[in-house]
Every structure is written in C-alpha cells, then in structure tokens.
Amino acid sequence: MENNVLNKIVICGVGLIGGSFALALRRAGAVGSVVGVGRSTAALARARELGIIDAASGNAPAELAAALDGAALVLLAAPVAQTEAILAALRPHLQAGTVVTDAGSTKGDVVAAARRALGDKVGQFVPGHPIAGRESNGPDAAIVDLYQGKKTVLTPLAENRAEDVERVAAAWRACGAIIHQLTPQEHDKVFAAVSHLPHLLAYALVDDIARKPHADLLFQYAASGFRDFTRIAGSSPEMWRDISLANQAALLAELDAYMAQLTGLRASLAAGDGAALAGVYSNAQRARQQWIEAIEAAEAPQSKDQAE
Amino acid sequence: MENNVLNKIVICGVGLIGGSFALALRRAGAVGSVVGVGRSTAALARARELGIIDAASGNAPAELAAALDGAALVLLAAPVAQTEAILAALRPHLQAGTVVTDAGSTKGDVVAAARRALGDKVGQFVPGHPIAGRESNGPDAAIVDLYQGKKTVLTPLAENRAEDVERVAAAWRACGAIIHQLTPQEHDKVFAAVSHLPHLLAYALVDDIARKPHADLLFQYAASGFRDFTRIAGSSPEMWRDISLANQAALLAELDAYMAQLTGLRASLAAGDGAALAGVYSNAQRARQQWIEAIEAAEAPQSKDQAE
DSSP states (O other), X not given: OOTTOEEEEEEEOOXXXXXXXXXXXXXXXXXXXXXXXXXXXXXXXXXXXXTXXXXXXXXXXXXXXXXXXXXXXXXXXSOGGGHHHHHHHHGGGOOTTOEEEEOOSOSHHHHHHHHHHHGGGGGGEEOEEEOOOOSOOSGGGOOTTTTTTOEEEXXXXXXXOHHHHHHHHHHHHHTTOEEEEOOHHHHHHHHIIIIIHHHHHHHHHHHHHHTSTTHHHHHHHOOHHHHHHTGGGGSOHHHHHHHHHHTHHHHHHHHHHHHXXXXXXXHHHHTTOHHHHHHHHHHHHHHHHHHHHHHHHHHTTOOSOOOO | OOTTOEEEEEEEOOSHHHHHHHHHHHHTTOEEEEEEEOSOHHHHHXXXXXXXXXXXXXSSHHHHHHHHTTOSEEEEOSOGGGHHHHHHHHGGGOOTTOEEEEOOSOSHHHHHHHHHHHGGGGGGEEOEEEOOOOSOOSGGGOOTTTTTTOEXXXXXXXXXXXXXXXXXXXXXXXXXXXXXXXXXXXXXXXHIIIIIHHHHHHHHHHHHHHTSTTHHHHHHHOOHHHHHHTGGGGSOHHHHHHHHHHTHHHHHHHHHHHHHHHHHHHHHHHTTOHHXXXXXXXXXXXXXXXXXXXXXXXXXXXXXXXXX
C-alpha cells in the first residue's frame, strides 16, 4: 500500500454500512478494487450496478479464496449474529497480509466469536463500530457521506499489531470518521446506556400503547414529542433483538438502574412531591443542554481526529 | 360579532402560546383589538413592540375591569398552576357576553379550578388545549403559524352554551387549527399516555445518565438516536412538574403499566428469550409505522375540520 491506498478490499454485506464504506473509500481515492461478498445475488448485482463494488463473490470456499487473495482489508458488515459463521468461512483463506474488521454494535460478543472462529489468526481481527446509521437498509441506502464527521470506535485486541490497527483507522479516517478507542467492555457498557437501553425503552412504550384497547384514540393525539421519542422504535426489530441479547449483561444493568430511577420518580409523584420531580427534571434539562452545547461546539470546526 | 370577527380579545400571558394565538387571529382578520394581561411589564412591552397586542394591562382590579370591558374572548395562556388565581381575579369584571378559554396541557384540574374560581359564571368558561408547542418561550417565540394544521382539543362543560363553544372553536379554526372534542377525563387519560409519560421517561433517562460517575464518557458517545429520544427532556422543568402533578392519577396509571411492561421485558432479556423480545420490538415497529403512515395521509390534504 502506498499513500494509504488499499489495493483491494472485501466487503461482507453490501448494504447501508458496507456500501457506504466502499463509496466513501472510492471517493477518497483510498482503494483499488472492491469485492462484495454476500448470500443475496440480487443485492450483489445491485451493488455492482450502483458502483459500490467491482466484483461479486458467493460464499463457496473457492469463491472466498479468490475474493480474499491479496486483500488488504476485509469489512464485516452483515448482521452481528452471522459474525462467527462468516469468520469461520473466511479463516482457511485468510492470508497473512490481510486485516479483518467489523462494524457491529456490540463488541464483547464479537471478540468472543472472533476468538472461536479465527483461533491463532485472531490477531488479524481489529474490532470496530462506526457510530452512524439510518433506518433504511440495502445497497440503495448506501451514501458516500454516512461516516463524515461521525465517530468510529475501535476496540483493539492485545494480539493486534499496531500497524494493523492503524490500517483500519486510516480507512475509516478516509471515510471522514473520527477514531476513538475503548476496550470491548467499556464499549459495551457505554452503548448499553446511551443506545441499547433507549431503543428498548422506545419499543416498550409503543408496544404498551399499541396493545391498549383504545390504542387508535391514543395514536390520534400523539404529536411531535412522541414522534421523536419513538423514532428509534422504527429500527429493525431483528437487529435490536440480536443487539439486546449480545449485550445482555450490560443492558440488564442499565435497565435495572433505570427501573430503580422510575420507582423513585413514581414515589415522588404519588406523594405529590413537586420539589423531587422538579429536581430530576431540572437536572436532566440542564445536563441535556450542556451536552447539546458540547456537541455543537465539537461539530462546528470538525477538523482533527481525537483520542487515537 | 359579524363574520366571526371578535371585536376585542384579552390574552392573559403574552408568550409563545398566547402570542401565537393573537398573531394568527390578526393575520386572519378575525380580531379587532388585542389586550395583553400579565405580571411582567417587560414581556407586555415586548409583545406590543412585536405587534402581538394593541394595549397592555396589569393585574390591578381597575385595570382588569377596563381590559375585560366589552371583550368577546379571553384566552388564559399563563402557566397552568396560575389558572385558579387568574380566573378569581377576572371573575368580578367578567361581563355576560364574554367567553373565557384556556390552553392548559391538563383539563381535569383546570375544570376544578374554574368551578372554584368562577362559581355560577363557570358556564362562560370553555376549556381547551392546543396541541402545539416549541421548546422556546416568551413573546419573541410567538409565530403566526404555530397552530396551522395542528389539533386543538376542547373539553366543554355541561354548563357551556353551544354558541360559546362555537366562538372558541371558530377562533382556533381562524388560527388554522383542527377542532376535536373530548371530555376532560378522556383528555387527561390520552395525554398521560402519549405526552406526559414520555416526558417523564425522557427526563428520567437523562438524569439517570447524568448522575453516573462516568457521565462525561457516556455523553461523549450519545448520538442522534439519543438526541431525538431525549428532545422532550429539553422542555421547561417547572411546566412539566406542574403537568405531572396536575394529572397525577392518570400519569401514575400509565407509569405503572409501563413499569409492568419493562418488568416483562427484563425477564425476557434475562432468560435470553429472543422470540419474546422480537415480539415486542416487531409489534412496536409495525404500530409506529402504521401511525406514521396515518399521520402522513392525514397531513397531505389538510383541508377540512374534523370531529367537531
């Protein structure tokens, strides 16, 4: 590789995440050829039409061997539940010069799957999580700017070589992302709190309302606040079932803390304790305002990478 | 009144809600003069500068008597906790031809306050709730289009004359709103579920996160899903304390149902029961999708009033 140009990359899963990665690398002139691997020949054909990939490959061993031959980087961008099976299929064909990364929303389970599937080749796997997404999916959803100004969290393993971590980081930077590093455990605790729990809570509210006998009346009066609060309940149920189970322990801990918070608020409400309610509401309003201001300040210049 | 033009209206509270009402009536040519009543002389002066009101009045009895003299309509648009005190101050000066309405987010408590404050004049009070708002407040936040295409729910009393209810409805229609009618009890149950509970849940989550020792790390990775989920936690803590207490019984019932829902989801998660999680998530995703489609269908033509 000269000047950070990857001669050849392989994308397992040519939907929103993998497709946007390929498009962004192409625009940056950071990649030679892109091979798409997947189960759906229709999706692969569409990805080729859209200029996301140069060549398509099925999952048969001979095809995978050809796809991986001489590849600098492999991105796993299929549903997280398939990680172990895909890595196991790749392993026999994985050359010493190839680095593999992923885009899964959980990391502890992905690392465990990688250790089982890759064995002594696990050092070639650098776990990652781009913090970007949309509600739509498939090759047609892919956009070149998906990662622009967004964070990508890498959770390197002790076995990773520094230059392999840097190869993955450089690819994400070429897509416009800002690189952060956490341990897999830190990552999963953080995202249980700020992403996985809110998804569960939003699904829970909509389901709760939808099952009431007067659901139609209720939905008739739901307005913009409800729309925003429940937007994440429009996400893929299968994907979020898998994420919930993959991050079970951390999500249970966050859910328990939240239920304790609700139990306290319920007691304040039942007691008519306006000061206690106002204390929680005010603290939340203030903290959120500070957070929004910090985001806006950070996004304003958006010039240099952080924390790598 | 000829052609639904109100000769004179009085706005108690010249902020977002009252100011937008006055601006919209003026644009529609539906009002002669507008008198603003309030405690803050600065807000009244600003409302006059902005062309929201023609004249300002303080709360002294002689001033209120002059403000109410010959008024066709009075809108209460001050914090709900002040409703009873304002109505009690207006009562001695309330002429037989004047109709009073309000814009409070809860109705059971407002009706009770109106009965106490107005006594045998309660028939002149038509309770209302425009389903519109923004996070900003004060006269400068007022906008002429705030109610355009939005619902206003009226919860008439048995004592109201039909023509008085119609006077209030016509004024809101002139602002572009679509009139719905519910009983005060129905209103409070509906909004406990689709508005008051989500606010409490959003405040609870942000407060929960903000109090953790690693709050700064967590907020660093909160992204657009978190931003939307918690947008309503940016609302006024005092206003939502008052709403929570004013609608205590209905909100407790909805909170209990939601906590039972979370208890069930927690058990499914702890048991690793992916089918149960997927059942809740899928039902929510489907119900929300249907709701969004129904909203979009309703908002597309947006031509005629409903349900009056």
